[in-house]
Amino acid sequence: MRKVSSASKNADRVFRVATGVAASSPVVFLVVIALIVLVQAIPSMKFNGWHFIYGIQWNMGNLYGALEHKNGVTAAAGASYAALPFIVGTLASSIIAILIAIPISMFTALILAYRVRGVLQWILSILVELLAGIPSVVIGLWGIITLAPWVRDNLAVWLSHLGPVVPYLRGPVGTGLGLLSSGLVLAIMIVPIITATTRDLLMQVPILYREGGIGLGMTTWEVVRYICMPFIRDGFVGALALGWGRAMGETMAVLMVSGSAMNLLPHNLYSPISTMAAVIADQLDSALTDASQMAVHALAELALILMVLTLLTNFLARWLVTRTGRRRSTKAGVAA
């Protein structure tokens, strides 16, 4: 038997190290991103304290005046940064998006998984996935030219008739650029993600379970309702969390239809808002012009909060989705 030459042994070793380095790069990026954002946020934390989370005014101060020193850090005179409107805007718009997306993506996934097959299933799945591939600025553009006018002229007017019952639906309906439009745009962006995940989960439900249900005389819908949905429940919640994280981090589409409100809490469903992601993108100029750099640090703190929020939802989502998958694999052994 011929021995493996030392050259190819070395090549093997070099290759293994190179791939190992490449495989560790996502971890490195993740850690570096978190570290840099955290370090840059510290001056803002010192300067603003907890006020950052519950205050309303985002005020860069007098950029041409003297600098102010407070808690060992320097900022423009009169500056005060607080992010409550952006946190509220992020949570409100993403929750609206989730509320819209839950029924739509669940029903669509059911159709994709159980009601169509073969070529039709393939085509419909591709179309739903295409929606996920559309760039967010393009969705934002569509939001400005089609969705916002429709919301202003039809949907909001109709919803405001319910104003006497639900105070948040009361008018004025404004320009169409605001919370409701942001929620709708976000819903469109997360529906394909949730649908695709849910469809895959539904296809994992063992066929024997479904056949058993049919054999008991259940209608096809009852099989879905009492067998399939309970089976994928955790995974479905995970898919929602995944979509929620996406909705909170989405920037451009929201920025284009949110109305970019500053220093203002939303008072009804149609108020202009701003989300954390959108405000970071929107405040580029202020980051460039503040000589004391405090605006940069404040935006970094905003980015930090956003990152923590999305990472938490992502952890939760991954945990829930993989848990369903594992349960399937243990039970599939019985079926097979």
Next chain:
Amino acid sequence: MALRRKRRKFGSTMGWTLGWIATALVLFSLADMVGTIILKGVASFRWNMLWTVTSGEAGGLENAILGTFELIIISIILAGPLGVLGGIFTSEFASKPVAKTIRFLTEVLSGVPSIVIGYFGYLLMVLQWGWGFSPIAGGIALTIIMLPYILRNTEASLQQVPLSLREAAWGLGMTRFQAVYKVIWRPAAGGMATGILMAIAIGMGETAPLLYTAGWSSLNPTWQLTHHQLGYLTYIVWTYIDMPYTASHQLAYSAAFVLLVIVLVINIAVRALVTRPSLRR
């Protein structure tokens, strides 16, 4: 009994009807979106936009198209090898818990909001390292966006290759490296290419990571990597739709149209080729 049966049947019909309505709604929004952008785009697109640069309130798209390509080239040069090699490691060399950890952290990285990645690029590369708004900063930000897709796709397609193929290769006396580069990558090549193409489509459509890293310029890009702002298509869509002039709006529509066509072509081609029903499973 008869009433109960009727009620259950009615419930079933209702449920599936709602299902079809939801599906129709999703397809309608897709059709409306694509239709609107394409109609507006076709109406405002002029061929000479392809060889004039942006100027003031209107002009063309040449600088933005070239800038987008430059950013994509830089980021694919970085993300391609990192992702493919990383995927090979995760699939071929890593032990189970290590592979699981890498997979998990890659998913987490893809969940980091793109604006946070962009802002990170601004803090580290533009300010701290002093590169200024530059192609390389934008390219690295895009790299971070693309990397998870390439890595995951590579790994998933390698996992599809049957173990017997590896065993045969090892049985011939190949080292693991030889097995990968002579045998195993071949059946997985399609999947890897898919990952890279999808990553390109995603990178082309991104705006948020570039705002703080690439800047904006109405001049054609050069190959200067630092201290040189450059334009890209998505920026035009975002800013020119906010201007009060018709010509600017037309430029925004055209940019969105060009972008949408490229992204859709990549998406459809990849999905049509890779997930054809006959080839599935």
